[in-house]
Amino acid sequence: MIQIKRLATSDNDFDTQLTELTAWEGVSDAEVNQRVHDIVHDVRSKGDQALIEYSNRFDRLTLSDSSELEIPKAELQAALDGLPANEREALETAAQRVRSYHEKQLQTSWDYKEADGTVLGQKITPMDKVGLYVPGGKASYPSSVLMNALPAKVAGVEELIMVVPTPDNEINPLVLAAAAVTGVDRVFRIGGAQAVAALAYGTESVPRVDKIVGPGNIYVATAKRMVFGTVGIDMIAGPSEILVVCDGETNPDWIAMDLFSQAEHDEDAQSILIATSQEYLDQVQASIEALLPTMERQEIIRTSLVERGAFVLVDDLDQACEVVNKIAPEHLELSVEDPEALLPKIRHAGAIFMGRYTAEALGDYCAGPNHVLPTSGTARFSSPLGVYDFQKKSSIIHFSADGASEMGKVASVLARGESLTAHARSAEYRIKD
Numbered sequence: 001m002i003q004i005k006r007l008a009t010s011d012n013d014f015d016t017q018l019t020e021l022t023a024w025e026g027v028s029d030a031e032v033n034q035r036v037h038d039i040v041h042d043v044r045s046k047g048d049q050a051l052i053e054y055s056n057r058f059d060r061l062t063l064s065d066s067s068e069l070e071i072p073k074a075e076l077q078a079a080l081d082g083l084p085a086n087e088r089e090a091l092e093t094a095a096q097r098v099r100s101y102h103e104k105q106l107q108t109s110w111d112y113k114e115a116d117g118t119v120l121g122q123k124i125t126p127m128d129k130v131g132l133y134v135p136g137g138k139a140s141y142p143s144s145v146l147m148n149a150l151p152a153k154v155a156g157v158e159e160l161i162m163v164v165p166t167p168d169n170e171i172n173p174l175v176l177a178a179a180a181v182t183g184v185d186r187v188f189r190i191g192g193a194q195a196v197a198a199l200a201y202g203t204e205s206v207p208r209v210d211k212i213v214g215p216g217n218i219y220v221a222t223a224k225r226m227v228f229g230t231v232g233i234d235m236i237a238g239p240s241e242i243l244v245v246c247d248g249e250t251n252p253d254w255i256a257m258d259l260f261s262q263a264e265h266d267e268d269a270q271s272i273l274i275a276t277s278q279e280y281l282d283q284v285q286a287s288i289e290a291l292l293p294t295m296e297r298q299e300i301i302r303t304s305l306v307e308r309g310a311f312v313l314v315d316d317l318d319q320a321c322e323v324v325n326k327i328a329p330e331h332l333e334l335s336v337e338d339p340e341a342l343l344p345k346i347r348h349a350g351a352i353f354m355g356r357y358t359a360e361a362l363g364d365y366c367a368g369p370n371h372v373l374p375t376s377g378t379a380r381f382s383s384p385l386g387v388y389d390f391q392k393k394s395s396i397i398h399f400s401a402d403g404a405s406e407m408g409k410v411a412s413v414l415a416r417g418e419s420l421t422a423h424a425r426s427a428e429y430r431i432k433d
């Protein structure tokens with residue numbers, strides 16, 4: 001029997017149980033923080049040498065020279081050329097759909113003119129150089145290459161630097177092929193906190209970037225948080241999560257597999273099912289028992305479900321939405337007859353999958369929207385990775401002589417109210433007699 005926690009909103013201590021369930025201890029774990037701090041410090045002070053040492057230790061490589069850190073560009077195209085036709089076609093189809101979706105997000109500069117001729121606006125500029133973290137410890141993620149690189153390309157970023165760990169010196173050719181398809185400029189075989197530090201501070205081989213994006217495990221997420229300020233980051237995109245709300249009418253095997261789909265990423269991944277009847281939860285439990293032995297990654301799935309998974313019994317679908325908003329999941333599946341009716345009640349979720357046919361897995365690969373999403377409740381204030389993450393804005397202010405005179409009077413009063421005389425006099429010079 002796989003012991004999945006059972007909670008009910010009718011439990012007296014439901015809120016406490018929910019808080020304990022969704023707390024991702026690792027993020028604030030002092031030991032992880034110290035380890036990541038040491039790694040970041042070493043990369044900053046020893047550069048490539050630290051990258052070589054950590055990659056040899058954590059990814060079991062045998063690097064001895066800086067020149068081995070980068071994967072030559074010719075290997076990216078060779079990987080693409082060597083793909084079986086069905087893989088190449090799937091990769092290109094997914095890339096085309098992700099690109100089209102993201103093109104809709106492109107923001108452009110804007111301005112408007114006031115009656116006295118003053119022009120105000122915003123100039124939108126792509127970033128110069130960004131770092132794309134592509135995870136690769138427990139699974140390899142060609143799809144994450146697409147999701148990281150394509151919005152950056154659509155935004156017009158000049159240089160894309162990708163990092164990806166290659167444990168035991170193995171790399172999925174699809175990862176390199178995806179880098180070729182999307183036009184990534186340089187790829188380094190490094191991962192974890194050391195890769196994040198290299199992108200943030202630069203080393204002899206790895207260029208320093210302006211922003212680091214992409215998902216990763218606890219070491220990656222902690223390092224991104226640590227270097228924020230020196231570089232920009234997109235969000236904390238940690239271990240995957242799925243929250244399924246079901247009205248009890250979807251085939252329980254489908255729901256069991258949807259829960260497995262995120263649990264198989266990582267022991268730290270979180271899969272939760274909310275339903276309106278105990279009988280339905282029992283049916284999904286039975287499906288899990290029957291299907292788990294058929295799964296290649298059953299040990300990871302089992303640990304994830306037992307340690308971090310849960311079944312939550314609610315009175316009705318309205319109450320389900322309240323629980324969703326408290327959890328603010330990365331992925332939400334509304335596996336119900338009328339998902340449109342629930343949508344207005346959902347305020348916090350990274351991506352919302354509507355109806356019984358919309359498996360979250362489609363969103364991971366080829367629906368079009370980005371799969372790099374905020375995790376561990378950060379959907380309360382973060383959004384999916386998008387073109388907007390690679391664009392920045394400058395305010396444009398161009399006063400006419402008349403406008404400067406009128407606003408000079410306003411600025412003068414406010415500046416004198418702050419006792420900032422130079423500000424006041426600077427504005428006053430432009431006031432017409």
Ligand SMILES: NC(=O)c1ccc[n+]([C@@H]2O[C@H](COP(=O)([O-])OP(=O)(O)OC[C@H]3O[C@@H](n4cnc5c(N)ncnc54)[C@H](O)[C@@H]3O)[C@@H](O)[C@H]2O)c1
Nearest residue numbers: 135136137138165191192215216217239240265266372373
């Ligand atoms: N939120 C998203 O959008 C999204 C998308 C894809 C994947 N994911 C998540 O990304 C994560 C990927 O994790 P992963 O482990 O497979 O790959 P990863 O690339 O994130 O991490 C691998 C690296 O972790 C470092 N590491 C491993 N053990 C360490 C230790 N003991 N001390 C210091 N560093 C250590 C190593 O440097 C290694 O190269 C999963 O949790 C998955 O769920 C999230």
Ligand SMILES: N[C@H](CO)Cc1c[nH]c[nH+]1
Nearest residue numbers: 141143144240241364371
């Ligand atoms: N579910 C992950 C985001 O949390 C993305 C992914 C890539 N490959 C499979 N899944």
Ligand SMILES: [Zn+2]
Nearest residue numbers: 240261262364
């Ligand atoms: Zn996934």
